[in-house]
Amino acid sequence: xxxxxxxxxxxxxxxxxxxxxxxxxxxxxxxxxxxxxxxxxxxxxxxxxxxxxxxxxxxxxxxxxxxxxxxxxxxxxxxxxxxxxxxxxxxxxxxxxxxxxxxxxxxxxxxxxxxxxxxxxxxxxxxxxxxxxxxxxxxxxxxxxxxxxxxxxxxxxxxxxxxxxxxxxxxxxxxxxxxxxxxxxxxxxxxxxxxxxxxxxxxxxxxxxxxxxxxxxxxxxxxxxxxxxxxxxxxxxxxxxxxxxxxxxxxxxxxxxxxxxxxxxxxxxxxxxxxxxx
Amino acid sequence: xxxxxxxxxxxxxxxxxxxxxxxxxxxxxxxxxxxxxxxxxxxxxxxxxxxxxxxxxxxxxxxxxxxxxxxxxxxxxxxxxxxxxxxxxxxxxxxxxxxxxxxxxxxxxxxxxxxxxxxxxxxxxxxxxxxxxxxxxxxxxxxxxxxxxxxxxxxxxxxxxxxxxxxx
Ligand SMILES: Cc1cc2nc3c(=O)[nH]c(=O)nc-3n(C[C@H](O)[C@H](O)[C@H](O)COP(=O)(O)OP(=O)(O)OC[C@H]3O[C@@H](n4cnc5c(N)ncnc54)[C@H](O)[C@@H]3O)c2cc1C
Ligand code: FES
Ligand code: FES
Numbered sequence: 029x030x031x032x033x034x035x036x037x038x039x040x041x042x043x044x045x046x047x048x049x050x051x052x053x054x055x056x057x058x059x060x061x062x063x064x065x066x067x068x069x070x071x072x073x074x075x076x077x078x079x080x081x082x083x084x085x086x087x088x089x090x091x092x093x094x095x096x097x098x099x100x101x102x103x104x105x106x107x108x109x110x111x112x113x114x115x116x117x118x119x120x121x122x123x124x125x126x127x128x129x130x131x132x133x134x135x136x137x138x139x140x141x142x143x144x145x146x147x148x149x150x151x152x153x154x155x156x157x158x159x160x161x162x163x164x165x166x167x168x169x170x171x172x173x174x175x176x177x178x179x180x181x182x183x184x185x186x187x188x189x190x191x192x193x194x195x196x197x198x199x200x201x202x203x204x205x206x207x208x209x210x211x212x213x214x215x216x217x218x219x220x221x222x223x224x225x226x227x228x229x230x231x232x233x234x235x236x237x238x239x240x241x242x243x244x245x246x247x248x249x250x251x252x253x254x255x256x257x258x259x260x261x262x263x264x265x266x267x268x269x270x271x272x273x274x275x276x277x278x279x280x281x282x283x284x285x286x287x288x289x290x291x292x293x294x295x296x297x298x299x300x301x302x303x304x305x306x
Numbered sequence: 307x308x309x310x311x312x313x314x315x316x317x318x319x320x321x322x323x324x325x326x327x328x329x330x331x332x333x334x335x336x337x338x339x340x341x342x343x344x345x346x347x348x349x350x351x352x353x354x355x356x357x358x359x360x361x362x363x364x365x366x367x368x369x370x371x372x373x374x375x376x377x378x379x380x381x382x383x384x385x386x387x388x389x390x391x392x393x394x395x396x397x398x399x400x401x402x403x404x405x406x407x408x409x410x411x412x413x414x415x416x417x418x419x420x421x422x423x424x425x426x427x428x429x430x431x432x433x434x435x436x437x438x439x440x441x442x443x444x445x446x447x448x449x450x451x452x453x454x455x456x457x458x459x460x461x462x463x464x465x466x467x468x469x470x471x472x473x474x
Binding site: 030031033051053055056057059060061063064065068070071072073075077078101123124125126127129130209210211 | 314315317333334336355356357358360363369370371372374375376377379380381382383423447448450451452
């Protein structure tokens with residue numbers, strides 16, 4: 029096999045089981061950059077482009093199931109945004125229209141960059157990933173899946189099939205900082221999601237650690253510093269910002285510095301919380 | 307390209323409604339490379355080959371993408387449209403004419419990609435938030451994947467306004 033364009037998940041899984049050296053390609057927006065630069069030798073390709081089971085999203089009894097092959101453009105649309113505004117907003121900040129038309133949420137997960145824009149939202153929601161091989165299927169929590177920078181728990185012969193998240197009641201925000209508005213990889217990003225039924229806030233922090241992190245200390249603060257009858261912040265926001273910073277572990281790299289990232293994540297988180305609880 | 311790339315058996319691409327056979331290509335070759343170097347369709351431009359500039363924008367099954375980020379062999383079954391499908395040597399398309407009238411072409415390197423992006427913007431017009439009659443912010447967002455080093459975008463926006471007006 030040199031290139032396969034399976035129409036079904038079973039055929040895709042068989043193709044990668046038969047050829048362990050095959051390169052799996054979805055939207056190509058991460059992979060082709062590597063291939064064009066000659067950094068990624070390819071002997072065979074399995075394209076997920078036409079695999080029916082990876083397409084589309086659906087809701088069922090309080091859960092949202094998103095096919096791994098959904099493009100950012102699909103997640104940006106008003107019908108999806110009405111259900112999961114933070115993920116729609118994250119999708120809208122990715123690259124450019126051309127990149128959003130091609131790039132998929134499954135590719136974002138498999139690439140597992142600490143700057144992957146869907147990841148703060150998915151981590152905040154404790155997303156469960158559905159993973160399949162030709163012989164088995166399994167479910168794994170996103171925090172166990174993202175094991176390090178660009179490292180995942182995905183094993184040989186496996187594909188991400190879908191992502192499941194709870195649908196929450198309450199406002200949501202996703203914010204990211206970069207050098208400009210369009211076409212920018214974040215230097216810090218945050219997802220803040222209200223969960224009015226649980227009287228809590230879920231916080232995901234991007235680009236400020238080896239993987240996307242949960243803002244656990246800041247979340248704990250919101251439980252006692254938000255008046256859940258009026259949905260207003262009653263505590264001192266400076267405390268919240270300090271906790272967000274203590275939940276983060278940024279580093280210096282070619283895109284930014286530890287100091288700036290720590291500064292930016294605090295400001296973004298404060299702004300996001302203020303938008304969620306105006 | 308490195309030596310570890312494998313050649314691929316011949317496959318067929320449907321470009322602008324016409325079948326083209328591609329032989330002796332390497333497996334990981336981008337659609338942009340195949341169009342330009344194998345099919346003599348140099349309209350899509352090659353600049354960054356990493357999805358940043360949009361000069362290679364084409365439509366695949368009606369969806370605007372960067373041809374440099376598409377593995378050509380994976381779109382063997384798709385309807386591919388390049389800038390060569392816009393207008394003809396006798397008459398320019400509405401969008402092309404608007405670019406000429408607005409003086410939106412300087413060196414011209416970004417132009418084929420912009421023509422495709424603007425055509426796509428107009429074709430999708432009704433789906434854009436607040437798009438009627440001509441929304442500058444929505445337009446800027448729609449063209450944010452196309453870099454131009456010459457015009458400063460002012461005349462490009464003018465061309466879009468003219469094209470939107472003319473296609474109404
Ligand atoms: C110009 C440009 C701008 C970008 N901007 C952003 C940005 O702002 N934010 C951001 O987060 N990302 C950005 N990216 C990165 C990229 O677009 C995303 O990570 C995208 O989600 C990758 O998805 P894809 O379908 O294109 O993946 P591909 O390139 O097709 O694949 C990437 C990897 O994922 C694997 N893979 C894909 N699907 C599956 C699956 N279902 N199961 C198992 N493995 C799979 C592939 O084997 C490969 O290893 C940008 C990229 C470019 C070129
Ligand atoms: S050459 Fe494809 S985006 Fe620049
Ligand atoms: S006219 Fe020269 S790059 Fe746009």
